[in-house]
Amino acid sequence: MEFEAWWLILFPLCFGLGWLAARVDIRHILSDSKLLPRQYFEGLNHLLNDRTDKAVEVFVDLARNHDETIELQFALGHLFRRKGEIERAIRMHQKLLERPELRQFERQSAQFELASDFMKAGLFDRAEELFAKLDDTEFARAARRHLLDIYQQEKEWHKAIETAQQLRDTSHTYQHEIAEFHCELAVTAMTRSQPAEARQYLQQALAEHRKCVRANLLLGELAAGQGDHAGAIEAWLRIESQDHRFLPFAARQLLDAYDKLGRADEGTALLKGFMTSYPELDMLDVVLERIAATENADVAFDWLREQLRRNPNMPGLIKLLEAQAQAAPPERRAEIDTMLRLTQEATRGLSMYHCSSCGFKARQYFWRCPACNDWECFLPARGQTRA
């Protein structure tokens, strides 16, 4: 082999490459670039399989080695909050906010997340302050929704009304909610013996939502409380054209108002008439008690049998068995009591009000479900499970 001069250039080149290789570990670069996606996918896989703890472990490890990854810190903060580790979520988002290189959108996003952490921790004041700061940003609408939740939990109804008005659009008018907020204000005014303010709030509720049954129920109570029984009757009777299923809510008070006006028979006839027009109404007890008190047990019993013929239903059957048990000779009493007990056991759910949104059951009627926080979602008849 013959020596050529240009080979000489190979020696410094090889030296240079060796020097570079010593300083830059190519394999390390390659493994590093692969590490991020692999651990990302590993974490993601845990998440998809509901193994949140494992996912957090992987992501915390990843964040430790790649503290420049802002998105990862967001994801971790979110995960901590979902797991209920609110303090860790708060720390993560506060650390994010301290980073000077954050772009405006990222900074606002971190503020939104931190406010959500505070809200979950029950620190409403701090959450409110941060959400309010996002008013003119892309997060304004989402922040307002959270603010609306805060104001409802804190019973700050004026602020809730203002926020719901800002949120209303064609997809959600918030008219049910705003009317209910006015009703809540009216209830507070009534407990403070401020009837004029209460009436004003109730009129605002009806102006917002003319089908707001609760407003008429409360207007009736307000009038009756001031001795205006005719006015009370007028308010309660308006419920029939709003949603007749709520008439039983005013049944006892209606009878009482007619009694106070010396028109007891008119009250009884009115309720009997309602039961004829709307046999499904949940006020059998009230009318039955009334007939038994003003006439006698036999007349009440006949009326009940007539109702059951027209509209067979379990609550009616229980009432009939109760009446039969009382009137039965001693030798038949035990038999009827057994039938009554078995029927009551089999129909226990019929004595409860049901939430049509989440299925929560309660003996008491709620205008706002204590389980899912929806307004006007409880069905107005006990035992009814669908509208």
Ligand SMILES: [Zn+2]
């Ligand atoms: Zn519910």
